[in-house]
Amino acid sequence: MDPLEQHYLDMTRRRFFGLAGKTLSAGLGAAAVASLMGRAASAYAGQPPTAAAGAAGPAVRGAVPLHVPAKAKRVIYMHMEGAPSQLDLFDYKPGLISRFNEDLPDSIRQGQRFTGMTSGQQRFPVAPSMFKFNRHENNQDGVHISELMPHTGGMAKELCFIHSMHTDAINHEPGITFLQTGNQQPGRPAFGSWMSYGLGTDNENLPAFVVLISQGFGNVQALSARFWGSGFLPSEHQGCRLRAGADPVLYLRDPSGVTRDDRRKMLDLVADLNEQENQRGMDPEIRARVAQYELAYRMQMSVPDLTDFSGESEETLAMYGPEVRKPGTFAANCLLARRLSERGVRFVQLYMRGWDAHNNLPKEIRLQSAAVDQPQAALIRDLKQRGLLDETLVLWAGEFGRTVYSQGTLSSDNYGRDHHPRCFTVWLAGGGIKPGITYGKTDDYSYNIVDKPVDVHDLHATMMRLLGMDHERLTYRHQGRDFRLTDVFGKLVPGIMA
Numbered sequence: 001m002d003p004l005e006q007h008y009l010d011m012t013r014r015r016f017f018g019l020a021g022k023t024l025s026a027g028l029g030a031a032a033v034a035s036l037m038g039r040a041a042s043a044y045a046g047q048p049p050t051a052a053a054g055a056a057g058p059a060v061r062g063a064v065p066l067h068v069p070a071k072a073k074r075v076i077y078m079h080m081e082g083a084p085s086q087l088d089l090f091d092y093k094p095g096l097i098s099r100f101n102e103d104l105p106d107s108i109r110q111g112q113r114f115t116g117m118t119s120g121q122q123r124f125p126v127a128p129s130m131f132k133f134n135r136h137e138n139n140q141d142g143v144h145i146s147e148l149m150p151h152t153g154g155m156a157k158e159l160c161f162i163h164s165m166h167t168d169a170i171n172h173e174p175g176i177t178f179l180q181t182g183n184q185q186p187g188r189p190a191f192g193s194w195m196s197y198g199l200g201t202d203n204e205n206l207p208a209f210v211v212l213i214s215q216g217f218g219n220v221q222a223l224s225a226r227f228w229g230s231g232f233l234p235s236e237h238q239g240c241r242l243r244a245g246a247d248p249v250l251y252l253r254d255p256s257g258v259t260r261d262d263r264r265k266m267l268d269l270v271a272d273l274n275e276q277e278n279q280r281g282m283d284p285e286i287r288a289r290v291a292q293y294e295l296a297y298r299m300q301m302s303v304p305d306l307t308d309f310s311g312e313s314e315e316t317l318a319m320y321g322p323e324v325r326k327p328g329t330f331a332a333n334c335l336l337a338r339r340l341s342e343r344g345v346r347f348v349q350l351y352m353r354g355w356d357a358h359n360n361l362p363k364e365i366r367l368q369s370a371a372v373d374q375p376q377a378a379l380i381r382d383l384k385q386r387g388l389l390d391e392t393l394v395l396w397a398g399e400f401g402r403t404v405y406s407q408g409t410l411s412s413d414n415y416g417r418d419h420h421p422r423c424f425t426v427w428l429a430g431g432g433i434k435p436g437i438t439y440g441k442t443d444d445y446s447y448n449i450v451d452k453p454v455d456v457h458d459l460h461a462t463m464m465r466l467l468g469m470d471h472e473r474l475t476y477r478h479q480g481r482d483f484r485l486t487d488v489f490g491k492l493v494p495g496i497m498a
Helices: 003-023 030-045 094-099 172-181 191-199 260-281 284-306 314-320 330-342 361-385 456-466
Strands: 074-080 133-136 143-146 159-166 209-214 240-242 347-352 392-397 401-406 417-420 424-430 437-439 449-451 476-478 481-483
Touching: 074 172, 074 191, 074 330, 074 361, 159 449, 159 456, 191 209, 191 347, 209 330, 260 284, 284 330, 314 330, 314 361, 330 347, 330 361, 347 361, 361 392, 361 424, 392 456, 401 424
Parallel strands: 074 347, 074 392, 159 437, 209 240, 209 347
Antiparallel strands: 133 143, 159 424, 392 424, 401 417, 476 481
């Protein structure tokens, strides 16, 4: 949409608002007006805001048709920040035991780059996993999963393991940015923001995109708010971080002495002032700001109910494990993710920090795995029991993998692993995913992919298709170009789609 078209569209919105103001009662909230404005604008443009390439403007609830039939309605994305070792969790390589402390063959490394942390090493000794792997029944020939993840292994019939993921990023910041936004450079909208923009929300009292963060036990990387930022999309599509503690959302409570009626009057006045400013400058961010004020007002009632676990049965709480009663733990956040999903939140992002094990990996991965194993398995089981799994797409991933060679000194009971973008393992479950399968394969060293490679853009494209969106058609015009989550890349992975 060129600037002249946008100008005429905004003028039409302004005229509509002026006409509507003569008939609407004074008590009508700004959110209802914003909704009417959005629908009128869609009618003027001849298409809903996200229906085709080049469309612009915020998604309107109920006004955006899907490109294809959807298999899922929402996403829960568990990101293991720091990159867990696929060799010690999911990519079973028993043949490495006989190669302990051997140099990684040049034929395997193939001249691939190292990070600066190991580029100066004189040797690159092979470090087999010291953990036992157990075979679990799935819908193929079984799958081997580390003893560190027994609860997750118990859900193997619901999970799709992709062993052939790869990425272009070799360091954490660009790696996480790539998984979240489809680009290594900052400034693009997060995956959850694209979902909010494309699909809108099923609950007007909660954000469409919510972020939950848990602190782990190992080395933690910086966690930037831009990982859940809306980039060039309207700011109403950015993720809303829920904090642990008495105030899950800062500044949501009314100040002392201010009643809810006082807050309502204040918001109505602010909406009037913002509309006056909008008529002068026609800045779309003004409308986004009004929408955010209205959402915050509604969240005052919905968030306390959301975060109150007192209505959960003892059986449910026990299923998530002993940490579930501690706000901010991964167990509590997994249960909160289920509660958000059943309330219609479109995209729930969980971050579990502490997986960056360059040294002392065995100790750290034991602690990290113990913190996530039971809760993440309980989340899958809980969703399934409640009939939500079929329409919820669950993703578990880090930003890249870990090397087969040890970083630093290798001993029989200790080793570290460096970053490895060439291959890593993620798993998915739920809406539209083939349950109980493994996809792709790595070589005997878990160093290179030998079958069915999947890159980040392919993963995004496939997930979007399962949500009813064509990744090539969900675009946003910015600075004269139509942008999309997958940029100019991405292909579907039919082998993991039911």
